[in-house]
Amino acid sequence: MYKCFCLLAAALKLQPWEEVAVRPFLEELKRRMEAKALRLQLLLPGITLETSRDAISRASVMVNWRRVEEDLGYIETQQDPEEQAWDLIDMLPVFYEPNMLDMPLAVLPRVSVRTFARRLREALRLDAPYAYELTAQLYGARDWLALAGPKRFLPIAEPIYRYGSGEVAGRPYAWLEPCAAVRQADEEFEAMAQLRQEVFQADLAQNESVDQPGLLCAGSVGATLHLVDREYDIAEWKARSTLEAIDKSYPKDCRLAPAPGSRTHLLYVRLKAVLYVALMYFDKNDEAEAERECLLARGREYRAEYEGLLKKLAPRNSKPNREPRFDWSTDSRSGNRASWLCLNASNTSLSTQLRAGWRCASVTPGSKPRVHLRGAQ
Structure with missing residues (x-):
């Protein structure tokens, strides 16, 4: 599981755990989550910062922001992320910060971000198109098509x-x-x-x-x-x-x-x-x-x-x-x-x-x- 986590982290341009001290690395991850929460508050009229943080947390399969802080706070040594690899895998998409050269996204980042967009839609009960456009802006893209690229339709009547x-x-x-x-x-x-x-x-x-x-x-x-x-x-x-x-x-x-x-x-x-x-x-x-x-x-x-x-x-x-x-x-x-x-x-x-x-x-x-x-x- 930890090997899978490291593979996904590398695909999402996160620095390997072994190369940095654990605590500064976790602080950087938390900073990235909070940055997306602040941006969501700016993009979604009427939402409070507390709700924005909780929405970002739920899109990362955490109950609320307090649970995020608790889980990251429990990690103190190299062995801790190895034992909690699957929990951290669910949180990886929110830590991703692509630049314009990364867009449209490669396949692994693309499905990760799409999963995040689906969870954000469910957390805030948004219509699907709006949730995906909102997600694209959270990741610094103009719109969803610019971020993820075209998704081809699957033929129904013709051989595939x-x-x-x-x-x-x-x-x-x-x-x-x-x-x-x-x-x-x-x-x-x-x-x-x-x-x-x-x-x-x-x-x-x-x-x-x-x-x-x-x-x-x-x-x-x-x-x-x-x-x-x-x-x-x-x-x-x-x-x-x-x-x-x-x-x-x-x-x-x-x-x-x-x-x-x-x-x-x-x-x-x-x-x-x-x-x-x-x-x-x-x-x-x-x-x-x-x-x-x-x-x-x-x-x-x-x-x-x-x-x-x-x-x-x-x-x-x-x-x-x-x-x-x-x-x-x-x-x-x-x-x-x-x-x-x-x-x-x-x-x-x-x-x-x-x-x-x-x-x-x-x-x-x-x-x-x-x-x-x-x-x-």
């Missing part, structure tokens, strides 16, 4: 991946080229995942792909996390729905391997591996065999990656997670993914997810998977 073929070093390969909106969505999802603990990343992936299952990065992360949690039904559904959306652009009879060196192709092969493991677990042997053949053919250039993934995802004596998923009284964020599906059952597009959630709670598992692949080198 384009299939093609070509040669690399004289060998024929297939290509899956995402449209510009998908490429941006994948980049932003990877950046956003760095701001979330792993226990919440599956929910983040679900929210990202609920209306567009073909987003490879969210689909791959979500399916893999469910498989790691031994939620094999949900992992199968997630991998299958994402692959079905992508395979609309990928000819079924194509035997060409995806070209090497592509992040998109790696995510595609990872999803194939996740689906294969899930099918093997439930003894769906015919489907698993078909996926094995496809994985061998299409994953040729990514064999080391997917074989490592298979060893991790299908350990010996693996058992499914069959703990109750519909305990409405619990307040555990990590154990309510299926409950979340039920709560959203009124959305008809989630009916398949709901069925997957119920199966996760009730289906008797088959024998453990035995993952063994053979094929051409």
